[in-house]
Each structure stands twice: as structure tokens, then as C-alpha cells.
Amino acid sequence: MPSLVTRFHLLIFFVTLATTGVALLHVPESFAFVAHWSGSVADWVWPRDLALAAAPLIEVGLIAVFYLLGRALTKNHLAKTRHILDPALTLLLAVPSFCQLGLLFAGIGSDLDLIRFAGFGLGAVLMLLGIVLYGAERHSYGGLRMPWPVPSDRAWVIVHRVTGVATFLAGMGLAVLAWADPGLGVLVTSYALSLLLLPLLAGLVSLVTRPL
Secondary structure (H helix, E strand, O other): OOOOOOHHHHHHHHHHHHHHHHHHHHOOOOOEEEEEEEOOEEEEEEEHHHHHHHHHHHHHHHHHHHHHHHHHOOHHHHHHHHHHHHHHHHHHHHHHHHHHHHHHHHHOOOOOOHHHHHHHHHHHHHHHHHHHHHOOOOOOOOOOOOOOOOOOHHHHHHHHHHHHHHHHHHHHHHHHHHHHOOOHHHHHHHHHHHHHHHHHHHHHHHHHOOOO
């Protein structure tokens, strides 16, 4: 049976596991990642084991959700939505994987701040996605795919305009945060919230506009 979880998605997961293993070997057990600074004082820290466990656990959850989603969709619906869900899962897995690499670099004392770089990259992707969604035409390749139909052209336009603007602003906000560098805790939390709340917003707006 076709699955939304591909070998490439599993490769990203195994890269995350490999990065975690290297970090456990080279970052001292007593090390704590500074998640936020208050002036020159660290007021929020992440213990090593807790911080390094987050990305693999998140990816396991994502893979399980998308696997079950692929099993729940009909063959026809899966074929129509794969071009959206496949890159969506890739992005969702790539962000924690890259952040895990950033934790490794931070733990070994590298000056290369990969978690900030992830903010610039994710911000650029979301801004581009926002532009695509804002201009998407009904039933276009770049349009949103919901578990339920969007019944009218007016509802379609509202859903895509609202989601597109919100996605663009979220991407801009992430880029600004990455530039300001408030701490890796704020950055990683912002990445997670943006990837979680934007699909929820799209679904909520599509439900609210169904009567239109």
C-alpha cells in the first residue's frame, strides 16, 4: 500500500539519530544549553539529555501521524494530496534535524550558530510559501488541500488570502527573531509554533468559511 512516509523521510530521521549519537559522545553529560539570556545571565537552560531527546521524539511522532494519515486516505485522495503532504513532511522533519545539528555545534563550542541559520532558512521558505498561497487559484497545484472540500470560490479566496498573509508574516517574524538572537529556546519554540499553528489556522478558516 502506498505510504506518505518515504525512504527520504526515514533518511532524515536516521541523520537526526546519528547526530544525537555524536552529541551524546562529545557533549559532556553535565552540559546545559543556554535557551535564553537575560542581559548577561542565563535565565533558561536545557539539560543535555532532555534537549537532545526532543528532536528524535518529535520526528517519531510526525512519521507516525503521516503514516496513519496515508493509511486513512483513499488511493485517489492520496494521489491528489501527495504533492502537498510529501514536501510538508520533509520540511517538518528537516527543521528538528537541522536544529539537532545546531545543538551539537553549540555543545562542542562551535561559533557556527546553525539554529539561527535555520531561522533565516525557514523564514524564507514560509515567506515564499505565503506568496504562493496568496495567489493560488482554485484547484491549482499550489493550493491548500483539506480533509473536507472548500465549497465556493469566495471561501477558497478567503482561506488562501488569510493563510498566505499569516504564513508570510510568520516567515518574516522568524527571520527577525533569528537576526535578534534572543536565545535558542525562543528560536526553537518559535519554529515549532509556526509549523503547528499555520496549518491549524488554515483548517479553522476553511471551516469558518464553509457556509459562504
